[in-house]
Amino acid sequence: MYIGALDIGGTKTIVGIIDQNGSILCKYQFATNTYNWQQHFLSCCTVLRQCIDSIGISCDDLYGIGINMPGMVNSKEGILLKAVYKGWENIDVKSFFRCETGIDHIVIENDVNACAIGELLFGYKDAYKNFIWMTVSTGIGGAVVSEGRLIRGGWNCAGEFGHLKVEYEHPALCPCGQSGCLEAHASGTAITRYTKEAIREDPLFEEAFSFHKQPMDAIGCSVLAKQGNHKAVEIYEKAAIWLGRGISYCVNVLNPEAVIIGGGVASSLDLMTDVIKLTTEKNVHTTLSGFDIKVTRLGYEAALLGAAALVILNSK
Ligand SMILES: [Zn+2]
Structure with a gap:
């Protein structure tokens, strides 16, 4: 079975062909044109055709197409309700791609929900049927899976963990306002901010970045932390306290078997796991504390695999 997968993110888009086992047969990444969604969707169709050609199949061989959108969607109707980019509002995504590709079976979903569905089908599979999925990246997104099913909520927006309030004493402004x-x-983004603040206060910390030729951001800070730089370790531990607070709320409400973390910061989760565990132990009811904290098994391609999983789980 061949499935077309489109992961349309705020900065980049990945288009690929995936089989029923979650193997990526072909993929291509390019910048998202947020200024003109029509143009961008047409580019996605062109790249999808190139992918189809490159593995020697035809459009008719595709079982369906899964599409992740960077915003609120009505997945039942296949409509993007709203993304933060100008004009990306009330778009009938399903009809657009049906019309352009001639493929009938098209499923659209919010990108983080897709990651959770991908984890369910291709990642931890039978290990967990009740889990929360968190993307910790430029922002923080989330999704909830209960008894093997995605929990959508009244407006298809359940799992907005990024906007749980975790700091009341010195609250920082969030992009949500x-x-x-x-x-x-x-x-x-927050870890990069802490890094820059610490660099301004401590010339020795700045020197450590220059010496190790690391960018002065969250990634560079994680490299230094992994080498044992105390200040860098402290920065990650600080972020871990807030993550732990946020996770505690989710655990007390949802009783997950696991918290599965993806996104760029997931590769630095080992710097934070102990502090997250300590923080959650203090804040979670003891009967709920046996949950696991795991990095996604889907790696960098979680959302792309999720797009394919959507098509399989929403069978024709
Ligand atoms: Zn917010």
Whole structure:
């Protein structure tokens, strides 16, 4: 079975062909044109055709196409309700791609929900049927799986963990317009902010970045932390306290068997796991504390694999 998978993100888009076992047969990444969605969707169709050609199949061989959108969707109707880019509102994504590709079976979903569905089908599979999925990257997104099913909520927006309030004493402003959100305190963007603040205060810390030829951001800070730089370790531990607070809320409400973390910051989760565990132990009811904290098994391609999983689980 061949499935077309489109992961349309805020900065980059990945188009690929995936088989029923979750093997990526072909993929191509390019920048998202957020200024003109029509143009961008047409480019996605062109790249999809190139992928089809490159593995020697035809459009008719595709079982369906799964499409992740960077915003709120009505997956039942196949409509993008709203993304933060100008004009990306009330778009009938399903009809557009049906019309352009001639393929009938098209499923669209919010990108983080897709990651959770991908984890269910290709990642931890039978290991967990009740878990929360968190993307910790530029921002923080989430999804909830209960009894093997995605929990959507009334407006298909359940799992907005990034906007749980975790800091009341010194709340930082979140892109959502409110303050004290988890995203404002524990995302990759927040870790970069702490890194830059620490560099301004401590010339020796700045020198460590120059010496190790690392960028002065969350990634560079993680490299230094892994080498034992105390200040860098402290920065990750600080973010871990807030992540732990946010996770505690989720655990007390949802009783997950696991918290599965993806996104860029997931590769630095080992710097934070102990502190997250300590923080959650203090804040989670003892009967709920036996949950696991895991990095996604889907790696960098979680969302792309999730797009394919959507098509398989929403069978024709
Ligand atoms: Zn927020």
